[in-house]
Amino acid sequence: MTRILVVDDHALIRKGLKLILDETLDLQVTGEAESGVQAISMAREQRYDLILLDISLPDKHGIDVLKQLKLDHPDIRVIMLSMHPEDHYGVRSLKAGALGYLNKQSAPDQLVDAIRQVLSGQKYISKSMAEQLLNSLIGESRELLHQTLSNREYQTLCLISSGRTLSEIADSMTLSPKTVSVYRTRMLEKMGFKNNAEAIHYAITHHLVETS
Structure with missing residues (x-):
């Protein structure tokens, strides 16, 4: 069973994510945190296979939490969740150590697919984010x-x-x-x-x- 920590300051979001993952046979939410400090503490006390981390938390920015999690547990798998479009935080999240970035409005199937892809050792990158990364590599993107x-x-x-x-x-x-x-x-x-x-x-x- 894959143990997942969900980090979001909105109880309804945490509940919704738990309901989606409870429908699978092998993915289980075994921890919930409503702040960055709580997430860091819980990850130190218990091992999780993957963390779903909201980028907008009340006490710490999600990317700062991500960096601390990676310092504590270099091999931890983290997928960032956000209401912001990918061009706002997607690439920043990947550079900070996240293995995926998902908009909270993504379909449930997309969330499950992203989790499975990350658990298999790959990064989850949507088509639009892949395009951004490719453009930046070949120098064709116009930076805002x-x-x-x-x-x-x-x-x-x-x-x-x-x-x-x-x-x-x-x-x-x-x-x-x-x-x-x-x-x-x-x-x-x-x-x-x-x-x-x-x-x-x-x-x-x-x-x-x-x-x-």
């Missing part, structure tokens, strides 16, 4: 401004655009406000923006943040 940012700079952009203050962002990223301010400055410089308002407008226009 946000794709030039480091992970920390990109997180800062998204959190500022979500209405967070520097101190709130610092708490979320477990950094000092001064360090976050440095990331903000670098982000604005790389993107050629003069202030937060221009960055927020860009993020909303490119659907990098959820708007009601």
Whole structure:
């Protein structure tokens, strides 16, 4: 039996994933975590064959959690889940050590296929993400401004655009406000923006943040 840890701060999402996997004969959700810290702790206390990890957690960014999980358990298999399109975090997740990236709106069969492919020792890459990777390798892709940012700079952009203050962002990223301010400055410089308002407008226009 394959033991799976589901990490998501929404109970309904965790329940839905469990129901999908319970319909299989060999995949079983044996652990649930609602935060990054809890996921890291549970993975240290018990062995899991695979982790389904939400990229948007309340305490830590999913990519930061992924990096810590890989430090603790280099061979751990992780599939990232997100409401964001693949061009936002897909390639970043793979570079950080994930073996797959799935949009939460994917069909149940696609989730199961992705899990089985990762368990077989392969990476799960959708057709659109494979195209992105190929284009970047042969130099035919035109990088959008946000794709030039480091992970920390990109997180800062998204959190500022979500209405967070520097101190709130610092708490979320477990950094000092001064360090976050440095990331903000670098982000604005790389993107050629003069202030937060221009960055927020860009993020909303490119659907990098959820708007009601």
